[in-house]
Amino acid sequence: MEDRENFVVEVNSVDEARHIGSLRWSVEPTQIDIEIVDEGKRLFGILGKKMRVSISRKQERPGAVATDFLKDLFSRMDLSLEPVLTEGSNLDIAGDDAGIVIGRYGDTLKAVEFITNLVLREAEPGNRVRLDSGGYRERRQESVEKIALAAAREARRKGHPIRLEPMTSWERRVVHMALKEWDDVSTYSVGSEPMRRVVVSPVRKGAQKPDLAHRS
DSSP: OOSSSSEEEEEEEEHHHHHHHHHTTTGGGGGGGEEEEOOOOETTTTOOOOOEEEEEEEOOTTHHHHHHHHHHHHHTTOOOEEEEOOOOOEEEEETTHHHHOOOHHHHHHHHHHHHHHHHHHHSSSOOOOEEETTTHHHHHHHHHHHHHHHHHHHHHHSSSSSSEOOOOHHHHHHHHHHHTOSEEEEEEEETTSSSSSEEEOOOTTOOOOOOOOOOO
């Protein structure tokens, strides 16, 4: 039998079908869905044809793997936190210890998000989650935008580039977007992760700003 999303087999019982499915995908029998295609004809309820069933894996809701991982992680760390799935693949971490998981400038939240996505890379290739806690990301975005605007004004006034603090790729994107309409300043990133940062530089008259796609 080919390893695909579902397949049809002949079995004596639904339990046997679940067992076959659990062996195929190395999961618990409870993670297997069974659909009876043909019950077969039996003589006196004992002898007869085997039933034909379609076996498939249950589709987990988006974010389930990340949610389970975080619950286990917070439990091991003895933290009072609960990951809650919001829109898309976003998870909001709520609880009494929310301040701990955010950390200074969101450093701890970034680290937990990085580890969670490493786990997802193995379990759900191609899927990623974004973590938040009590609207911290929105507040951080507003803060980064203010930093960007202040740096742009300073670069324009002093006439030389202003180097910002190291930021994540998301925060750097916020800076680039906040200043994309400024004709007299440009932004670009320098350095390597995790110390990569944005430079806000004045633009001379007649010079062309670099494309946003090349400023990450």
